[in-house]
Amino acid sequence: MYSILKCICGTKIEEQNQIGTISSAMNYLSLPGQTASTNKPRVQVALAPKHGLMDWIRKTSNTPNLSGANGKILTITEEELAKHNTKTDCWSAISGHVYNITPYLDYHPGGVDEIMKGAGIDATALFQEVHSWVNFASMLEKCLVGRLVTSKKEIPSNKSKPVINRLRFEFRQPTSKSLTCFIYTSCFSLARESIFVNIENSKKILVLVYIDGFVHTIAIELLEFITNNFDVRISSNNRSQIEIDLNKQTDQMWKSIGKFLPNHLSIVAIHDFEPIYFTATLIQRTPETHDTDWYTFSLPSHLFMFPPVGYHVRLRQANEGLIVVKPYTVVRSLNNEGNSSSESIVELLIKHYPDGGMTSILRKLLIGDTIEMSSYEGTFDVHRIDACETLILVAAGTGLTPMMRILNYAISQINIGKNINVFLLFFNKTAKDILCREKLDTISKQYKFTTHHILSQPEPEWTGETGYIKGELLRRLLPPLPQKDNETHRLVCICGPKPFTTLATDLFKENKYNENHLHLFLA
Ligand SMILES: Cc1cc2nc3c(=O)[nH]c(=O)nc-3n(C[C@H](O)[C@H](O)[C@H](O)COP(=O)(O)OP(=O)(O)OC[C@H]3O[C@@H](n4cnc5c(N)ncnc54)[C@H](O)[C@@H]3O)c2cc1C
Ligand code: HEM
Numbered sequence: 001m002y003s004i005l006k007c008i009c010g011t012k013i014e015e016q017n018q019i020g021t022i023s024s025a026m027n028y029l030s031l032p033g034q035t036a037s038t039n040k041p042r043v044q045v046a047l048a049p050k051h052g053l054m055d056w057i058r059k060t061s062n063t064p065n066l067s068g069a070n071g072k073i074l075t076i077t078e079e080e081l082a083k084h085n086t087k088t089d090c091w092s093a094i095s096g097h098v099y100n101i102t103p104y105l106d107y108h109p110g111g112v113d114e115i116m117k118g119a120g121i122d123a124t125a126l127f128q129e130v131h132s133w134v135n136f137a138s139m140l141e142k143c144l145v146g147r148l149v150t151s152k153k154e155i156p157s158n159k160s161k162p163v164i165n166r167l168r169f170e171f172r173q174p175t176s177k178s179l180t181c182f183i184y185t186s187c188f189s190l191a192r193e194s195i196f197v198n199i200e201n202s203k204k205i206l207v208l209v210y211i212d213g214f215v216h217t218i219a220i221e222l223l224e225f226i227t228n229n230f231d232v233r234i235s236s237n238n239r240s241q242i243e244i245d246l247n248k249q250t251d252q253m254w255k256s257i258g259k260f261l262p263n264h265l266s267i268v269a270i271h272d273f274e275p276i277y278f279t280a281t282l283i284q285r286t287p288e289t290h291d292t293d294w295y296t297f298s299l300p301s302h303l304f305m306f307p308p309v310g311y312h313v314r315l316r317q318a319n320e321g322l323i324v325v326k327p328y329t330v331v332r333s334l335n336n337e338g339n340s341s342s343e344s345i346v347e348l349l350i351k352h353y354p355d356g357g358m359t360s361i362l363r364k365l366l367i368g369d370t371i372e373m374s375s376y377e378g379t380f381d382v383h384r385i386d387a388c389e390t391l392i393l394v395a396a397g398t399g400l401t402p403m404m405r406i407l408n409y410a411i412s413q414i415n416i417g418k419n420i421n422v423f424l425l426f427f428n429k430t431a432k433d434i435l436c437r438e439k440l441d442t443i444s445k446q447y448k449f450t451t452h453h454i455l456s457q458p459e460p461e462w463t464g465e466t467g468y469i470k471g472e473l474l475r476r477l478l479p480p481l482p483q484k485d486n487e488t489h490r491l492v493c494i495c496g497p498k499p500f501t502t503l504a505t506d507l508f509k510e511n512k513y514n515e516n517h518l519h520l521f522l523a
Helices: 053-062 078-083 103-107 111-115 124-131 359-364 397-415 437-447 470-478 496-508
Strands: 003-004 027-031 072-079 089-094 097-098 144-149 163-165 168-173 178-184 197-202 205-212 213-220 231-234 241-247 257-258 266-267 277-287 292-298 304-306 312-319 322-329 331-332 347-350 370-372 389-398 421-428 450-455 489-493 518-520
Touching: 053 103, 053 322, 072 078, 078 144, 089 103, 089 124, 097 103, 103 389, 103 496, 163 389, 178 205, 197 231, 197 241, 205 241, 231 266, 312 347, 312 359, 322 347, 347 359, 347 397, 389 397, 397 437, 421 437, 421 470, 437 450, 450 470, 470 496, 489 496, 496 518
Parallel strands: 072 144, 389 421, 389 489, 421 450, 489 518
Antiparallel strands: 003 168, 027 163, 089 097, 097 144, 168 178, 178 241, 197 205, 197 304, 205 213, 213 257, 213 266, 231 241, 277 292, 277 370, 292 347, 312 322, 312 370, 331 347
């Protein structure tokens, strides 16, 4: 007989169902729709000399306070905030904190006009839409004026909101040495990519389940210590059920499971989810081109994570007192799946910028050094390829990174008999900038993919396509869109710098493609 454990938590446990699952009275939650990411072009702003990131770090570390409030933390109403909306007196609120951003305006890499859109208002949504990874709290620490108090009453919306089923779960003790966590979801086609598990300090278990654009969290501080050996699986007879086998450090029956942590049973849209960080170790770095390297990181053994195709992780590291965070697409990932003799790894392909905030840190990393890496983020649904007859990949520079796993997935589909015509248009400056050229050319030959390298600054000996992306090129290099395309047979994936992605999108739309044909890889 299994012993079924109850959870201790600060709040009253409202309900216990017939199989012993403990769930709160609120099983269902209505949530607003996911915030759409912006399609705005990248704003190229030349910062004035001595106004780079490092200059800002120096300025903030040499000045005790930049808020104008002498370090006092004030309570600020929206009316007060609205008064500070000029370039010489500019406040902005992000995530409930009001900052005097006047001294930062000229250091803003997106330009003064862009950041002024957040002047005198609660700019949280605007900020998150453009660059959710930017660590404003650390960068603007010295500019903190106070906390924002909102006076607006919630206006009830008549719009129907999606109803999202909260996870249900229970723990069972098959023996005094082990523990199994059963998680019941509403998704009947769970994949291992939907599940992220982290065991922190052998005491806290954190499970993230990614379902339909939302991240569901189970976060429990366990009663006693467990080992880092655990097994995660999707139940073989019920694809909506997750089972996690845990091993106790001491051989004893537990009377309860422990206590819920504050984020337990939270449901957050992927776009708004604050990712979980863990320590990754650099185990290999191999040059790919003159300015781009492969980085192989090994993941800690207390982690279970399979980043889905087209998803990215964030890297985070302190640089001279400032925390720098940047997203990178996972190009390859291997998980040891409980086999402790092999390592779980994540491979990234990263282009270096001589004065880049993150890439200059990465360049200095030695084998064996560690960096903080996050749980994954993204919106690409790889199963769109399953129904696809023509797959068009349009990449510029490091925009190739999501395409590498997409190509591998397309190959796996072709190998099981699917007929997919693959076209890759890869834009670079020069031939020496082309990433993974040999591999691309080999698989193109083997699987009859059509690959075009297009160079904007070709070497004299280059005989291939030249120039920038334009409508004429798309019409010439790609098969025409069938008159009655039913919109599921053709998929165009676009990734590159924002102006490239925006231009490519416009050009496809001018050529009769619609939103349903396109997937844009954006932050
Ligand atoms: C979803 C996503 C996935 C990504 N995946 C990858 C990937 O797989 N591989 C990869 O290499 N990159 C990827 N990137 C880009 C990556 O996140 C970083 O932006 C990139 O590595 C540069 O970061 P950095 O901190 O080193 O440079 P930054 O400090 O941001 O600077 C980059 C360069 O631009 C210059 N610069 C910045 N702002 C200005 C300005 N206003 N005026 C003039 N010059 C300026 C800097 O001086 C530097 O030379 C991805 C980005 C996103 C959004
Ligand atoms: C609230 C209004 C703001 C708007 C509308 C805005 C807009 C932008 C835009 C359009 C870019 C260029 C993005 C790109 O090229 O991909 C950018 C970059 C940047 N902004 Fe802002 N910004 C705002 C506030 C801030 C604040 C308050 C900070 C500082 C804490 C900040 C820090 C940065 C940084 C560091 C970058 C470079 C990001 C990168 O390349 O990864 N921004 N911003």
